[in-house]
Every structure is written in structure tokens, then in C-alpha cells.
Amino acid sequence: MSFLGKSYQPSPPAEAEGTKSPAADPSPNLSAESDGPVIDVRAARAHYPTSAGPLTVLGGVDLTVGRGEVVAVIGPSGCGKTTMLRALQGLVRVDAGTISVQGRAPGDRSGRGTGTGTGYVFQQPSLFPWWSVRKNIEFGLRLRAHRPRLDAAERREHADRLLELVGLAGFHDFRPAALSGGMQQRVNLARALAVEPAVLLLDEPFSAVDTLTRERLQRVLARSLHALGTAAVIVTHDIREAVFLADRVAVMSERPGRIVETFTVARSHPRDEDYQHGEELAAISARVYHRLRSSDEKAHASELTSARELVDFAGSPTPRRDEPHA
Numbered sequence: 211m212s213f214l215g216k217s218y219q220p221s222p223p224a225e226a227e228g229t230k231s232p233a234a235d236p237s238p239n240l241s242a243e244s245d246g247p248v249i250d251v252r253a254a255r256a257h258y259p260t261s262a263g264p265l266t267v268l269g270g271v272d273l274t275v276g277r278g279e280v281v282a283v284i285g286p287s288g289c290g291k292t293t294m295l296r297a298l299q300g301l302v303r304v305d306a307g308t309i310s311v312q313g314r315a316p317g318d319r320s321g322r323g324t325g326t327g328t329g330y331v332f333q334q335p336s337l338f339p340w341w342s343v344r345k346n347i348e349f350g351l352r353l354r355a356h357r358p359r360l361d362a363a364e365r366r367e368h369a370d371r372l373l374e375l376v377g378l379a380g381f382h383d384f385r386p387a388a389l390s391g392g393m394q395q396r397v398n399l400a401r402a403l404a405v406e407p408a409v410l411l412l413d414e415p416f417s418a419v420d421t422l423t424r425e426r427l428q429r430v431l432a433r434s435l436h437a438l439g440t441a442a443v444i445v446t447h448d449i450r451e452a453v454f455l456a457d458r459v460a461v462m463s464e465r466p467g468r469i470v471e472t473f474t475v476a477r478s479h480p481r482d483e484d485y486q487h488g489e490e491l492a493a494i495s496a497r498v499y500h501r502l503r504s505s506d507e508k509a510h511a512s513e514l515t516s517a518r519e520l521v522d523f524a525g526s527p528t529p530r531r532d533e534p535h536a
């Protein structure tokens with residue numbers, strides 16, 4: 211895959227690096243398991259215990275994500291998007307239904323000790339402030355438990371290539387505090403990608419930056435995922451962001467959340483700035499918007515009815531004693 215004038219390739223399977231056979235320890239990106247979906251969620255229900263009793267948050271979520279596929283999840287605030295990502299990490303247990311990530315239970319680190327090959331990027335970058343940018347990324351490389359160990363020179367080279375991939379070539383010696391929020395989020399992304407996860411989970415990753423930086427980061431993310439063949443689930447409130455990044459946009463209902471409709475974004479990658487501001491993206495975004503709006507209206511229909519009744523009631527003049535009753 212050509213990148214910024216150079217060639218970036220994910221690590222070859224273990225055999226090519228001369229240590230283990232790929233069958234014994236396959237790459238998450240290139241494994242023999244790759245026929246099935248990387249994420250398979252079926253009728254998943256989950257709740258949080260609260261002082262007022264159990265709060266059902268996931269109301270039967272169905273979601274599949276194929277190898278290298280990017281799915282954006284969009285839905286009203288509080289509908290359970292973050293909870294779904296937490297369930298994919300094994301941090302929230304489902305009461306009913308099933309979730310598998312790379313054919314295993316979420317968070318299952320048994321077996322080959324490879325984990326589920328899942329990476330995370332959250333709203334706020336979580337970099338080690340006392341380390342340089344390069345060292346932060348090298349930390350991600352050390353987490354590649356399923357890979358042959360890299361020596362110091364290889365780690366450095368990998369880190370620099372990842373920095374180049376996210377458009378930060380030359381910033382390797384900077385400390386995070388010397389970078390803008392958007393640049394820090396790029397480093398965060400590079401560190402998450404360094405693990406070479408089969409799937410990256412992103413929770414509103416760009417909501418803390420200004421519009422132009424956000425759009426730049428969206429392009430960086432889109433081309434990085436595409437270059438590495440990494441599948442991703444991205445939770446966002448921004449419809450255009452969802453459409454720009456995703457192969458499919460899944461719309462979630464009000465809590466208890468479930469996927470009520472999925473839109474396919476047929477446009478191939480790489481997607482550029484023209485696409486980001488073009489009519490095609492606007493048209494799909496409008497369809498997603500209308501779907502969100504119609505489920506919002508349905509969810510609030512009873513509220514609206516009561517509000518209307520209230521207005522009717524308040525609006526109807528109270529008969530005065532001296533007025534004749536109708």
C-alpha cells in the first residue's frame with residue numbers, strides 16, 4: 211500500500227519473520243479465521259444495576275463487522291453506544307444473546323495469549339506525558355504479544371512509519387504537551403494501530419477538536435484503517451463523520467438500544483476531501499438524519515402528545531363565574 215510516497219505494509223505473518231508458523235499463531239489481520247466476521251453480536255441485551263433497579267441499556271443488539279470493514283454507530287444520547295463498545299471489550303456482561311470478537315468471547319485472553327486483537331481510541335488521548343511521541347508508539351508495539359518481538363531498531367522504524375502514516379513525520383522527539391490536541395489524538399491513533407489490532411473500537415474520537423482538525427483527523431483515520439486493513443467500530447454523534455468513515459452506518463434506537471437500520475456507503479476508499487464535502491456524502495447523511503429523526507419522533511410521540519394535551523389544557527380559557535357555560 212503506497213503511503214506519502216513510501217510503502218507501508220502491516221507486519222508479515224509470523225512465519226515470514228522466521229519464528230512461528232502462521233497456522234499456530236496467525237496474524238489477526240491475515241489469519242485463517244478471517245472468513246468469519248471479526249465481530250458478531252446477536253440479540254445482545256445488557257443492563258446496569260442501579261439504586262432504582264436494573265436499567266436495561268442494550269435491548270437486543272444485532273451487529274456484524276467483517277474483516278477490514280468499518281461500521282459507524284450513531285444514535286441518540288444515552289441509547290447505549292458506549293455500553294455496546296464496553297460489551298465488545300468484555301467490560302459489560304450481556305444478560306442474553308451472544309457477542310464474539312474474532313470467534314471468542316470479548317476480552318478472552320486465553321488460548322494462544324493473543325487477546326482478541328482489539329484496540330481502543332477514546333475521546334481524550336491518553337499518552338504518557340513524560341515520553342516522547344516515538345516512545346509512546348513504541349509502547350503500543352511492545353503490546354503486540356502475538357507478534358515476534360521487535361528489537362529496538364525495528365521498533366523505532368515501525369514507530370516512525372506509523373507517525374508518517376498519521377501525518378506526523380518529524381515529530382518523533384516531541385513530548386505530548388508540545389503538540390496540539392489534534393496532533394495528540396493522531397499519536398494516540400498511531401499507538402492503537404501499532405498493536406495491529408484486527409478491530410479498533412473508537413468512542414467519539416474527534417469530538418474534542420475543532421471542525422477543520424476533526425475533518426483532517428477523519429481523513430487520517432480513513433486512510434490508516436484502509437492501509438492496514440483494520441476493521442473498526444466508531445461511535446459518533448456526527449452523521450457526516452459516520453458516513454465519511456464507514457462502509458456501513460448503523461442507527462441505534464433510544465434506550466434500550468438496538469440497531470434499527472443500517473445504511474451501506476458504497477463509495478470505495480480512499481475517500482478524499484472532495485468526497486467529504488460532496489453531494490454524495492450529503493445525500494447519504496440526509497437519509498441517516500431522517501432515520502434518526504423518525505425514531506426520535508416515535509420515541510417522543512407520547513411526550514409530544516402529553517405536551518400537546520398540556521398546551522390544549524393551558525390554552526383553553528378557564529370559564530369565569532359570570533360567563534355562561536357552553
Ligand SMILES: Nc1ncnc2c1ncn2[C@@H]1O[C@H](COP(=O)(O)OP(=O)(O)OP(=O)(O)O)[C@@H](O)[C@H]1O
Binds near residue numbers: 258260289291293
Ligand atoms: N455504570 C453505569 N451504571 C448505571 N448506569 C449507567 C452506567 N453507565 C451508563 N449508564 C446509563 O446507561 C445508559 C446508556 O449509557 P451509554 O454511555 O452507553 O450511552 P451513549 O449512547 O454512549 O450516550 P452518549 O451518546 O451520551 O455518550 C445511560 O442512561 C447511562 O446513564
